Amino acid sequence: MPLTKTAREGNLSTLAVSHWGGRSRLTSCRCAAPLKILNPRLDAPYCTAILSSYGGGLVAGDQVHLQICCGAGATLFLGTQAFTKVYKSPAGPGSSQQLDATIGQGGCVVAFPDPVVPYADSTFQQEQRWELEENALLILVDGSTAGRLERGERFHYNSYASDIAVSCQGQQVLVERLLVQPDRFAPQRTGAFGPFTASMNLYVVGSPDEARFALIKTYLETRLQAQVQAQLQAPHARDEVCNALISFAQPRPQVFVARALGRTTAALNELVDLIGSAVAAPEILGENPRRRKY
Numbered sequence: 196m197p198l199t200k201t202a203r204e205g206n207l208s209t210l211a212v213s214h215w216g217g218r219s220r221l222t223s224c225r226c227a228a229p230l231k232i233l234n235p236r237l238d239a240p241y242c243t244a245i246l247s248s249y250g251g252g253l254v255a256g257d258q259v260h261l262q263i264c265c266g267a268g269a270t271l272f273l274g275t276q277a278f279t280k281v282y283k284s285p286a287g288p289g290s291s292q293q294l295d296a297t298i299g300q301g302g303c304v305v306a307f308p309d310p311v312v313p314y315a316d317s318t319f320q321q322e323q324r325w326e327l328e329e330n331a332l333l334i335l336v337d338g339s340t341a342g343r344l345e346r347g348e349r350f351h352y353n354s355y356a357s358d359i360a361v362s363c364q365g366q367q368v369l370v371e372r373l374l375v376q377p378d379r380f381a382p383q384r385t386g387a388f389g390p391f392t393a394s395m396n397l398y399v400v401g402s403p404d405e406a407r408f409a410l411i412k413t414y415l416e417t418r419l420q421a422q423v424q425a426q427l428q429a430p431h432a433r434d435e436v437c438n439a440l441i442s443f444a445q446p447r448p449q450v451f452v453a454r455a456l457g458r459t460t461a462a463l464n465e466l467v468d469l470i471g472s473a474v475a476a477p478e479i480l481g482e483n484p485r486r487r488k489y
Contacts, residue, residue, distance in 0.1 A: 208232065208261045212242045214269040230259045233276065237487075241270040241480050246308065252280030253290035253319070260293045267299035267328075272484045275308040281317040281352070289318025289354070296324070298331040303407065305474050307485065310338035310393065310460060315351035325361040330405045333361060334474060338395035340460055341382070349392060350377040361400045361450075368449045369400060391440070391456035395463050397470060403448040407478050412451045414473050419443045419453055422465070438462040
């Protein structure tokens with residue numbers, strides 16, 4: 196379900212990053228409520244943009260539209276200030292987020308937000324469109340929970356939709372669509388979420404022959420293979436002792452994907468730490484930016 200033209204134009208926020216003076220710098224920024232963009236001054240060669248909101252979350256009717264331009268050779272870390280809370284909308288419109296981004300030749304974006312938490316009776320829709328030019332690299336994390344787990348919420352929301360598309364030099368290489376409507380299809384069923392309440396997907400997209408893509412793919416593949424083998428060999432004949440499930444694949448030469456389900460968000464910390472160590476490679480960010488936060 197695409198956003199309306201009014202949503203696309205009326206709440207437009209923009210962010211541009213360029214590489215000059217040996218560093219990646221924020222060269223343009225415009226925020227439209229309810230979105231806030233924070234740019235902490237860090238002694239780092241990459242640019243940091245942290246997404247936040249004025250109300251601490253998204254309320255009914257909120258429509259966020261962000262356009263990002265990461266220039267040639269520039270590096271951007273895109274994060275969030277906290278978990279994205281989606282408040283209830285029992286009647287009327289829900290809330291939505293749309294991101295349209297381009298990464299210039301040789302550029303790199305690490306998009307590593309906190310998970311989305313849809314509250315009971317909430318409706319949420321997310322769209323992401325990424326366009327990569329030659330030798331550009333995208334490392335994208337997308338995660339969500341079943342609700343406020345500490346308050347006993349388990350898929351009590353109305354609808355959660357996420358639509359991700361990535362193109363390399365005009366060729367679409369990744370399409371990921373998720374629609375969860377608990378009233379129509381029970382998420383706890385086998386083949387859906389089962390007993391798990393938190394999900395996280397990692398997408399690494401780039402040119403197969405580009406050094407950074409090969410580096411991070413090999414790093415993740417090696418360590419995830421060890422985790423998957425341990426997972427398969429673990430004596431968990433009873434499902435209740437399995438706190439997390441992890442899988443990975445390379446469906447296309449330009450795309451590496453890892454997926455995880457956890458009984459809680461904490462059960463996915465091992466994957467979060469692994470991603471942080473991967474982007475800390477000198478060829479990518481040179482440090483794990485989440486260490487500044489947690």
